Amino acid sequence: MLAEQDPGTVITGATLIDVRNGDEVENSAVVIRGERIVQVGVKDQLKIRSDARVIDARGKWLLPGLIDMHVHLWDTDRLPLGLFLAKGITAIRDPGFSVLIMRLTAADLSSGKRIGPRLYFCGDLLDGQPPLYREGK
Numbered sequence: 001m002l003a004e005q006d007p008g009t010v011i012t013g014a015t016l017i018d019v020r021n022g023d024e025v026e027n028s029a030v031v032i033r034g035e036r037i038v039q040v041g042v043k044d045q046l047k048i049r050s051d052a053r054v055i056d057a058r059g060k061w062l063l064p065g066l067i068d069m070h071v072h073l074w075d076t077d078r079l080p081l082g083l084f085l086a087k088g089i090t091a092i093r094d095p096g097f098s099v100l101i102m103r104l105t106a107a108d109l110s111s112g113k114r115i116g117p118r119l120y121f122c123g124d125l126l127d128g129q130p131p132l133y134r135e136g137k
Helices: 082-086 099-111
Strands: 009-012 015-018 023-025 028-033 036-042 053-056 066-068 089-094 118-121
Touching: 015 028, 082 089, 099 118
Parallel strands: 009 053, 066 089, 089 118
Antiparallel strands: 009 028, 015 023, 028 036
């Protein structure tokens, strides 16, 4: 379906946190089409299609997804990555571990095989001589 034809989803009534200036926007509306936010603002000032799906969020807060910049995914097969999403964390970054494990985990997340946040990773763990970290711990 073309984006123009998609009536979209509208989250209305929440208090929106504008992270650019720190303002709290009461009775806000966020219009989403596909995977994109196309409008944000005060509900009465936006053009919202009458056939859009409406989610009433009165009494709730709306803020951008959080990013956890330092997560070690040692046991990715047992770690419930969906818990990050439940707490509002939509992206995580592992600062150093096995590139192979990170690539496989990222593939599982992007394919939908596992539920969790977007995963960013840096590369192999940096260590000294003698190493403090052992593979297979």
